[in-house]
Amino acid sequence: MNNETAMNKETADITNPADSARNEAAMLPPVDVIEDANGITLYADLPGVPKDKLSLHVEGGNLSIEGELALDMPEGMDATHAEVSLPRYRRVFTLSKELDADKVSAEFNQGVLKLRIPKVAHLQPRKVEIRVA
Amino acid sequence: MMHRSPFPRDLYAELSHLQREMQQAFDVSPSIRGMARGFPAMNVGGTPRSVDIYAFVPGIDPATLDVQIEKGVLTVAGERRVADIPEKATVHIDERAVGSFRRVVTLPDDIDPNAVEAKYRDGVLHISIARKEAAQPRRITIQ
Structure with missing residues (x-):
């Protein structure tokens, strides 16, 4: 038991302190992912997250979406029923190599995030001709 | 079973x-209204002065939302449309709620249905209903 706690502590220390938020519980935002010939479009629902509390990271082939909720609650409010009970959203996706991670563009409007990840230019579609000998 | x-x-x-x-x-x-899960997700809270309801309805034109209070029950209804899928596109993940929705919340007895405020920000509809004057705590001075 003791050993296990020590080990957990060690792994926690290895991680970048900036990533410490990753250990905190978060909600999984629902997403739609649509692929067309030129790239992928991702929509994510993050209601309650203001623009400045949304963070997007592309790192080592991973795309991570994180957002913190900021609701204006009156002072001394007691929650009587809560379906949204955690203060943040988080979701991580693995990008495949044909996607151009440097050219991700994002829009965030009324709690809906729209991400566009284009495919690497030289990998964009080309019709393969079939020659009949 | x-x-x-x-x-x-x-x-x-x-x-x-x-x-x-x-x-x-x-x-x-x-609850008689079932498991209370669905779209939009809702949080309900209160203070001595108000009852606060938060409906998580991202990406909606607030003008299309229908909010009603009737017989002590609050109803939030509307329709959610998502972007059209272009031709020759593949949908890999499809989790976001689409279509019309309606959710109902029972309100406490001491609310004033004429003192309601509704705001829509960051995809959250916040409805604040004041409690009746008579129901608010009052300090009694001893003479």
Whole structure:
């Protein structure tokens, strides 16, 4: 038991302190992912997250979406029923190599995030001709 | 008591069923309106002066939302449309709620249905209903 706690502590220390938020519980935002010939479009629902509390990271082939909720609650409010009970959203996706991670563009409007990840230019579609000998 | 799904190898159906049974077993008095899950997600809270309802409805034109208070019940209804899928596109993940929705919340007795404020920000509809004057705590001076 003791050993296990020590080990957990060690792994926690290895991680970048900036990533410490990753250990905190978060909600999984629902997403739609649509692929067309030129790239992928991702929509994510993050209601309650203001623009400045949304963070997007592309790192080592991973795309991570994180957002913190900021609701204006009156002072001394007691929650009587809560379906949204955690203060943040988080979701991580693995990008495949044909996607151009440097050219991700994002829009965030009324709690809906729209991400566009284009495919690497030289990998964009080309019709393969079939020659009949 | 365990129900069997018609397709016994559908693990997800089994799991969600199990989850529902567990919830029912632990929830002392489940609401007559069901498991209270769905779209939009809702939080309800209160202070001595107001009752506050938060509906998580991202990406909606607030003008299309229908909010009504009738007979002590608050109804939030609307329709959600998502972007059209272009031709020759593949949908890999499809989790976001689409279509019309309606959710109903019972309000406490001491609210004033004429003192309601509704705001829409960051995809959250915040409805604040004042409690009646008479119901608010008052300090009594001793003479």
